[in-house]
Amino acid sequence: MSEGQKLVYIFTAAGDRAEDAVTGFTLATVSLSMSHEVTIILLGYGTLLAKKGYAETVHAPERQPLKTLLTDFLASGGRVLCCVPCIKGRKLDSGDLVEGVEPRTALNVSEEIAAADKVISF
DSSP: OOTTOEEEEEEOOOGGGHHHHHHHHHHHHHHHHTTOEEEEEEOGGGGGGGBTTTGGGOOOTTSOOHHHHHHHHHHTTOEEEEEHHHHHHTTOOGGGBOTTEEEEOHHHHHHHHHHOSEEEEO
């Protein structure tokens, strides 16, 4: 993979598949360090990963905690987009999300996916 690609990681699950979530965030953070533009999109139950306090409950064996990965990813310039209809479907609103997470409509999410060089799903 050449440098400077636009990568989109899609998450559709949360703590029920903690190892997938932690692995995906780890890979997305590594991709940032390789000079790629990286966006994580949270859909369905994956939106819970952006809920304040939730990341502290997601752990996988021999891995960094999701809270650390999420914080480091955002601090390193990664973007996290959260589907607005999916947020509403979980009885949440944008005020319930971790600072730095961007609520986006289905149209915005679709545009982000269409503009990506590669899309990876967890």
